[in-house]
């Protein structure tokens with residue numbers, strides 16, 4: 001299940017979230033991202049919701065936690081491919097105050113490069 | 122017996138692997154009320170929050186049993202999630218949005234807020250070292266008329 005969950009390019013981590021993001025699956029993802037963060041430099045994270053049909057507060061906690069990690073390097077967290085169901089819980093959660101919502105992975109990557117051009121490395 | 126009155130109870134070990142089982146079994150039981158997809162999503166989220174709380178907070182990831190009872194009376198579903206864990210010291214404070222006793226576990230304090238947002242009623246009873254009972258209620262189908270209008 002954890003196969004092909006991640007893509008890492010140019011210090012951008014693209015994380016394809018599972019069908020159901022709860023305490024159980026969030027724990028597995030956290031372990032894998034902790035390993036990645038330990039050995040690679042990651043400045044921005046894109047959470048891809050295209051396969052996700054369920055999320056609860058554990059998913060909110062996962063994203064908030066990764067947000068705190070990339071903020072050290074002044075990076076951003078992106079949420080993309082949000083469906084109607086996910087939109088409801090995300091908007092109640094207040095996550096949009098810290099994470100950037102965009103339509104697609106490509107749009108998020110573009111935004112990363114735009115923002116990097118405008119700040120010293 | 123009245124078709125619209127129905128009761129179901131399940132009890133399972135306090136392990137995270139059972140969270141998806143818990144919400145699916147309640148959703149399947151409620152399905153006979155012909156809920157909308159949104160109502161099913163609301164119930165799944167609320168059940169997931171209550172069960173996750175029992176596992177993380179009630180039993181602190183140690184051994185235990187969690188019980189879910191579901192009553193259907195007419196168009197109202199009542200879900201009762203019970204654990205025999207550590208209990209909640211201050212229920213009022215626990216129910217405040219953003220309050221969490223376990224920030225180190227990346228909890229955000231949104232569980233009760235989601236249960237409140239997605240269900241019609243929420244009651245919490247708890248006793249230190251005795252356990253916690255979360256009762257949630259939702260009327261199914263109350264928005265269906267509005268939906269029909271929108272579709273026509």
Ligand SMILES: Nc1ncnc2c1ncn2[C@@H]1O[C@H](COP(=O)(O)OP(=O)(O)OP(=O)(O)O)[C@@H](O)[C@H]1O
Pocket residue numbers: 057058061170174175178179180204206207208209215216220221222223227228229230231232233234253
């Ligand atoms: N079954 C329970 N047993 C003991 N304490 C509980 C239980 N349920 C909730 N609590 C207490 O209430 C607090 C608030 O619960 P709530 O679900 O709102 O937030 P959380 O679980 O801390 O974070 P999140 O749900 O966002 O992951 C918890 O931090 C915990 O202290």
Ligand SMILES: [Mg+2]
Pocket residue numbers: 057170173174228231232233
């Ligand atoms: Mg919780």
